[in-house]
Amino acid sequence: MAASEEPPTYFYIGQHDSKRTAPVTGSQVSGAYNAGYDMITSPISNAAYRSKVKSLLSAYQTAVCDEECEDEESVPFPIVPSLTPEHTNLTPDDSISSLLAFTSQWIDLASPDPAVAHVSRQVFNQEIAYAAFCGVNNVVVPGPRHHGDVQLTQYARAISYALSIGPYLQIQILLPMSQEPKEGPPADPEHFFHQAREFFMTDADDESLPSSGHYESWDAWNLIRSVCKFHGRLSVGVSVPRQLPPMSLQSRWFSEPLRFIVFPDSSFIPNNKGYPVLSKASQEMITRYMRLKTPPWVLLQDVGSVQDDSPVAMSFSPSGSLAPTPAEAARSATKPKDTTDPTSHLRYLRHLQATQPQRSMVDRFAVGYQDYLQSPLQPLTDNLESITYEVFEKDPIKYEWYQRAVALALQDLHQQIQGKRPIVVAVVGAGRGPLVTRVLRASADTGVPVSAWAVEKNPNAYVLLQRHNLTNPLWNKSVTVVKTDMRAWQGPILPSGEVGKVDILVSELLGSFADNELSPECLDGVQHVLHPDHGINIPQSYTAHLTPLATPKIHQDLSFRSGDDRWELPYVVMLHQYDYLSLANLSPGMGGKADAEPIPDVQQAWEFSHPLSPAILAQAKLRQGGSAAGGSGGAVGGDGANEHNARFSRMRFKIQNRGVCHGLGGYFESVLYEARSGKQVELSTNPVTMDEKSKDMISWFPIIFPLKTPLHVPDNGEMDVSMWRQTDDRKVWFEWMVEVFHRVDGKRYRLGASELRSSWKNACLM
Structure with a gap:
């Protein structure tokens, strides 16, 4: 694909307010669209639901701590009632496809307190089921608090079960890209982490365990997806810190099924004009991630609120360039620049989108082939189609390098035999003839005359080779085309009628592992035609x-x-x-x-x-x-x-x-x-x-x-x-x-x- 034909890179950008407690309305979705976002996040339930559940848990904990209660097991765990219209505004309307639904961030599926974990699972399952009913496509689940390996398995088990609740629901686990060894308690006093009883928390906190360091988040994800058996509807999202982790960890996340990356306001730094920008390392990371076959979405977290049906903040032309609206242009001409604009982070990312570097030649060629598994070719048993040969012939390097190798071999042999005769060159497994053409060009460039032979077993390619010999001006009927398996070829026929030897044997029989398409066996079988004293194989x-x-x-x-x-x-x-x-x-x-x-x-x-x-x-x-x-x-x-x-x-x-x-x-x-x-x-x-x-x-x-x-x-x-x-x-x-x-x-x-x-x-x- 030519550079001018390269498809534009598009960033799918969402707005995420981590403190939002009520599901968004259709008017807010319209406001997000008008602001230039592609999606917006929404909690499934609201603060009223959290208060209801918290009161149930508190009542249970009061009961089991009552002096008159001698047997804690005699008090049943609380039952969380079903959602009601009072607890959620989420409905199956036209705006549902634009939402990324968040399960409650205040529950603790990995809590060592069995009552907290039990209540959290009930809340979680109800939210997953209701989101699936409403037609939500993607649900984001906040990652686990790290209480220890036993509790992490509880979290992973909950995710595994949730995948069976909504058969079409995509679930994403939100984790920090890199996690500090010691994680503090949640800042939110309403988080159920703070509801866990001290006895269980003390028992779970093992200071003797070594720190997992940078890879703690990845460790958690690896366990979760392993428990879920690499489920096709489970993926991961990572929150990016201002100071990126080592490249080795970035590469690890790159290899995972990454559905989105989150940039909180703290990830940005102000430029010399006060506008938020990302570090060069973060920009390079975005470029790399956006080259994936399915690029991750980008969520901007806590960078400014979205107003209901807010006026259009920017326009994005099909060419990828950014342009201010007439109202913006008028304001910018008369007013000082406002660095607190709630869309300044979004504007910056759209600028990065429009200025993405051009893909390399290899990347442009590989579009559509990325991570696509193909069975290796078996050219000895299969006759390849013309289109298969054509794909290989698009390579801008291989045939040029073959021509250079042939040219060097011609010059060496020409000196060795003192130019007494043309050099006999045979292309075995000639296909559609690209190597034959390169042999003739090498001969013309070096001035060393050759006697060219093309050996091919594919009867269909044999027809095309003969046509080339008749119509290609470079070939000019000078190539002898032979239809046979190279191993059965007796060798070139000399003007005297005798069978001669080949001076240079050229082949392109290599597979992806070099020998997996039987190049050794083929070249062994045709070696009998090679001159025993000075014969050259290309490749050697x-x-x-x-x-x-x-x-x-x-x-x-x-x-x-x-x-x-x-x-x-x-x-x-x-x-x-x-x-x-x-x-x-x-x-x-x-x-x-x-x-x-x-x-x-x-x-x-x-x-x-x-x-x-x-x-x-x-x-x-x-x-x-x-x-x-x-x-x-x-x-x-x-x-x-x-x-x-x-x-x-x-x-x-x-x-x-x-x-x-x-x-x-x-x-x-x-x-x-x-x-x-x-x-x-x-x-x-x-x-x-x-x-x-x-x-x-x-x-x-x-x-x-x-x-x-x-x-x-x-x-x-x-x-x-x-x-x-x-x-x-x-x-x-x-x-x-x-x-x-x-x-x-x-x-x-x-x-x-x-x-x-x-x-x-x-x-x-x-």
Whole structure:
């Protein structure tokens, strides 16, 4: 997509008054719209309901504390009556879709006092049920007070049950992005936190427990969504502090199902004219979050009230530019600027919206593909459609780099054979012919003549290749097109009628994990046509790389699919909403600087090089067919003729900040050609090296190897990853396993391990 065609970024902005006690009216909704907001928050019940419930709880507590009451269990918990019109103004009218409904902020679902928790659950369930009845789409639930792990499970259980009350209701948990280790009591004296009896509060407050630090809020969210089994209607919203937490924690929230971000008035700082603005770090965070496939909403909290049917405060043109109304223009010309304007925060965010930086080339290409799981291609067994080839051919980098590699190889070989004849270049797996075109351009640029061959098994692509040879002026009928599986090709036919050898063999058989589309097997099978003395493969080598990832969105997607084998298949995916668990630029136990972009620890699993040693190919041929000289067969079936392409790797990753592993991200690096001068042409999808080696390349998305059961890993933990590439001579598949360890007093303890996953049922056929 061209830069000019990039769709505009739109911020969906809501107004949130944390002290609002009565549900909003239709007139207030209209006022919010006129002010420039897209939505407004509303409590489900009002202050009268809170007074009613509080009186019931107080009466119960008085009864159980009465000296005449010898047995507390003989006094039943209070029953909260149903909502009445006196307790809520919320109705199923036309404005309901513009509301974000808040459950009562004064209840305490996680209270250690069983009476407070019981009453709070009744209030909560009634509000959820009534909001669902009214047609509310989204309900926001304030996060739990941290009373301890036991009480947090009570809160999580309540959320899990609430998801069954409203079958279409989306529930969002509101949490602080970063929480200080010691949380004080709520400032609101009416909060039920203050209603809990001292006996239970003292029992729950364990000072010996270590602080959870910055990750306390994320820990709470992780438990809640785990209890709710990654429910598709459960998401999270975070309140952003003025001083952002470390980038590692920002990235963690980025990977979660983030429905909204809240900016309270305290998040803003005044500029030199007194207007509220966000820090540069907060602006960059907004830009990053708004690049998500489903961008979060923005809630402005306590930044000014919305008046009923207030006059229009701003206009927003389709082009994204802001313009004052005529009345505003007149006022600004005659009056000093008013820095207390209740819409000044909103105006500022609309300005950020209109000035969002342009997306990178890769981001523009990836629109629509983000976190979309695709099965890897099997070009050996499937004949690809033209549109599939076309997507790959849009890459602005790959084919240019291939042309540079071919040019260097032509120059080296031209010197070696002293220009006695044209260089024989064969593109095997030619597809629609883009590499053939690049070979011819490299020949023209270097002045080195070539004899070009295009080998393709796809009968449909073969037709197009012949057409190119007849109509493309660069090809000019100079290319010999051969329809065959490259492994069955005997080689180029010389003018003498003899079968010759190929000087340069060019292929683009790499998959997202380098070898997952059987490039090793294909190039082994065609190596017999390569000149044994000076033949060059492009690419010359490629390596597979791995790193553990947190991908809750992808895990949720797979959880709601059918079929047990969904966990046994690696997926090609444009990773977008994820987090690296192992970082190379953080010290153990450190969150890192807020402005430090995390650099992942991506480790090499294995490597393949071409051409292969003749001795290895000779041994493989000896084993083929099961002769006595070839041994008793392969380790996992077959005769073992392809066992030289089996691989195993075990990698150890340090995990600085606790998290959950949902799978392994796979990447590759490839040396297309290393010239005699030492100059290399390389491709990379490895996030650590891709900008250096092949920035803006879009041909390959990463691959992910999923885990059925997510693995929790503690601070300063370790993850051992075992990875296999298996083969039985008929097919190739991958197996993977992850183990979690923690060191205590110098000893290493295993905390858990995943099941051994295997793609054997979905193996690539040879």
